[in-house]
Amino acid sequence: MSLIEILKEDFVQYALFGSLLIGVLCSILGVYVILKRIVFLGIAVSEVSALGVAIGLFMGISPSLTSLLLTMLAVLVFWIPVKEGSISKESIIGFTYVVAAALSVILIAKNPLAESRGLDLVSGNLLYIQKGDIVVLAVVTVAVALLQVFFFKKFIFVSFDPETANTMGIRSSLYDFLVYLSLGLSVAISMKVGGVLFVFGFLVVPALFGFLIFRRIPLILLGAVVFSVVSSFFGLLVSVRFDWPTSPTILTFAGALFVAAVLIKSVSGALWHD
Amino acid sequence: MARERKETFILGKELIRFNGVSLGYAGKVVLENLNFSIDENDFLGIIGPNGCGKTTILRSITGRISPSAGSIEISRKLRLGYVIQRQFLDEIFPFSVRDVVEMGRYDRLGLFGRLSSEDREVVEESLDMVELRHMMNVPFRSLSGGQKQRVLIARALAFQPELMLLDEPTNDLDIAGENKIMDLIHEIHHKKGLTVVIVSHLLHVILNHVEKLLFIQDHRAVMRSIDKITEDGFISELYGSRVKIGTVGGKKVVIAE
Numbered sequence: 360m361s362l363i364e365i366l367k368e369d370f371v372q373y374a375l376f377g378s379l380l381i382g383v384l385c386s387i388l389g390v391y392v393i394l395k396r397i398v399f400l401g402i403a404v405s406e407v408s409a410l411g412v413a414i415g416l417f418m419g420i421s422p423s424l425t426s427l428l429l430t431m432l433a434v435l436v437f438w439i440p441v442k443e444g445s446i447s448k449e450s451i452i453g454f455t456y457v458v459a460a461a462l463s464v465i466l467i468a469k470n471p472l473a474e475s476r477g478l479d480l481v482s483g484n485l486l487y488i489q490k491g492d493i494v495v496l497a498v499v500t501v502a503v504a505l506l507q508v509f510f511f512k513k514f515i516f517v518s519f520d521p522e523t524a525n526t527m528g529i530r531s532s533l534y535d536f537l538v539y540l541s542l543g544l545s546v547a548i549s550m551k552v553g554g555v556l557f558v559f560g561f562l563v564v565p566a567l568f569g570f571l572i573f574r575r576i577p578l579i580l581l582g583a584v585v586f587s588v589v590s591s592f593f594g595l596l597v598s599v600r601f602d603w604p605t606s607p608t609i610l611t612f613a614g615a616l617f618v619a620a621v622l623i624k625s626v627s628g629a630l631w632h633d
Numbered sequence: 634m635a636r637e638r639k640e641t642f643i644l645g646k647e648l649i650r651f652n653g654v655s656l657g658y659a660g661k662v663v664l665e666n667l668n669f670s671i672d673e674n675d676f677l678g679i680i681g682p683n684g685c686g687k688t689t690i691l692r693s694i695t696g697r698i699s700p701s702a703g704s705i706e707i708s709r710k711l712r713l714g715y716v717i718q719r720q721f722l723d724e725i726f727p728f729s730v731r732d733v734v735e736m737g738r739y740d741r742l743g744l745f746g747r748l749s750s751e752d753r754e755v756v757e758e759s760l761d762m763v764e765l766r767h768m769m770n771v772p773f774r775s776l777s778g779g780q781k782q783r784v785l786i787a788r789a790l791a792f793q794p795e796l797m798l799l800d801e802p803t804n805d806l807d808i809a810g811e812n813k814i815m816d817l818i819h820e821i822h823h824k825k826g827l828t829v830v831i832v833s834h835l836l837h838v839i840l841n842h843v844e845k846l847l848f849i850q851d852h853r854a855v856m857r858s859i860d861k862i863t864e865d866g867f868i869s870e871l872y873g874s875r876v877k878i879g880t881v882g883g884k885k886v887v888i889a890e
């Protein structure tokens with residue numbers, strides 16, 4: 360098959376839209392995840408979201424709905440600042456991750472429906488994405504992007520120094536909540552389509568690329584988004600062409616691209632200095 | 634008794650009043666029965682050993698924590714310029730100096746987060762005030778401790794506050810750096826006429842600048858005006874009989890035998 364032929368297939372176009380939207384969403388929030396040093400929270404939330412899908416399927420109700428509800432609940436709990444002296448937030452997040460992962464494996468194993476459909480919460484099923492999924496993804500992407508356009512500076516300020524922001528007339532907890540809300544929504548919506556690995560990978564790798572190349576936060580955001588678009592596009596083509604599992608192929612492609620960027624940067628840096 | 638931080642139309646020349654206030658975290662009492670007020674045009678130093686609750690007092694003024702007993706009255710719409718303890722900030726954020734100072738204007742951002750030309754002017758004036766205008770495009774995290782401190786002061790100035798709260802602004806600085814920061818704060822108080830509250834754990838650093846001192850010791854606080862601290866063995870009582878305050882060349886010095 361030639362590239363053009365691949366791209367003419369309906370399911371490829373859907374998968375492409377899906378992965379582009381997930382990429383954009385997760386790479387924007389990934390920059391916040393890294394700045395706020397909550398990478399571990401990102402993977403725990405993805406896993407909770409997977410558990411939500413598993414519960415929905417097991418109970419025979421909409422997995423998107425259960426996933427959304429459970430994810431938002433988790434995000435809300437993680438957003439609330441814990442009082443010092445009790446158990447640390449990090450350990451609660453770790454606990455949540457383990458329990459969510461274990462439970463979802465059990466629920467999927469004991470669900471004949473999921474098994475017959477070959478459902479895979481870890482690597483997702485990007486190629487089975489439905490039109491409805493794309494619409495929901497698009498709506499969430501637009502909402503998250505609009506929040507960024509309007510409140511980007513305040514989001515960054517309250518992430519950096521919530522105490523001063525609050526003193527200087529900015530409702531820290533409100534803006535911080537909006538960031539967590541965006542994160543929860545994005546992860547929940549993306550998870551059902553892309554799988555845990557894809558969502559978590561796209562929270563981390565594109566943002567890392569942004570931080571590697573750029574020095575200013577708006578450019579880092581832009582760099583992360585462009586990186587995610589490029590890796591989705593080419594990763595998907597490779598996956599269809601060679602019939603490799605989609606999400607893992609896209610992620611591997613992204614990983615390779617990032618390593619190449621690191622190498623190029625260090626080589627050119629070394630040349631520059633000599 | 635009321636346990637709250639309330640905004641009122643009080644208080645004449647008082648900006649903030651603590652009435653029998655206790656402060657703490659999650660059941661742990663840090664400070665008890667605080668009674669003092671901060672008046673317009675005060676230059677107040679809060680002094681006490683590490684961990685005694687100096688930052689906690691500032692947090693109760695900004696509203697981050699509420700009193701577990703008593704009440705804090707605060708003059709309505711008082712604009713607080715907060716200069717946070719430098720060590721609390723995370724260097725992962727790749728800000729330029731200008732980015733940080735601009736945060737002082739974020740409460741009046743326009744649509745899409747735009748700064749007005751007035752905002753930009755105030756930012757540049759604030760950078761002038763701390764003598765860092767020439768460095769405004771330099772990465773914040775690459776600055777020295779003293780320069781970072783001045784950027785944080787500029788950020789608070791850009792907010793155009795009536796009351797400046799500074800938390801340990803001279804921590805980790807050498808003597809020249811300490812002096813530079815204290816001179817700057819002195820100037821902010823005297824030339825700009827701002828009310829200033831400065832926290833420090835070193836008496837000698839702020840002794841010759843502030844006009845009042847709030848001493849914290851063993852969960853309690855005592856307020857003294859600066860010209861009265863040498864009277865009636867007050868200091869010796871507080872720090873033990875071996876600590877005295879003397880004068881050298883017209884300046885007060887702390888003597889520890």
Ligand SMILES: Nc1ncnc2c1ncn2[C@@H]1O[C@H](COP(=O)(O)OP(=O)(O)OP(=O)(O)O)[C@@H](O)[C@H]1O
Nearest residue numbers: 443444658663682683684685686687688689690834
């Ligand atoms: N968020 C918190 N949760 C629980 N306890 C806290 C918290 N912040 C401070 N404390 C405790 O309250 C006490 C007072 O802390 P605070 O930070 O106000 O002291 P400080 O006088 O500012 O100290 P330093 O000179 O080190 O800055 C300390 O014992 C500290 O351990």
Ligand SMILES: [Mg+2]
Nearest residue numbers: 687688718800
């Ligand atoms: Mg402190």
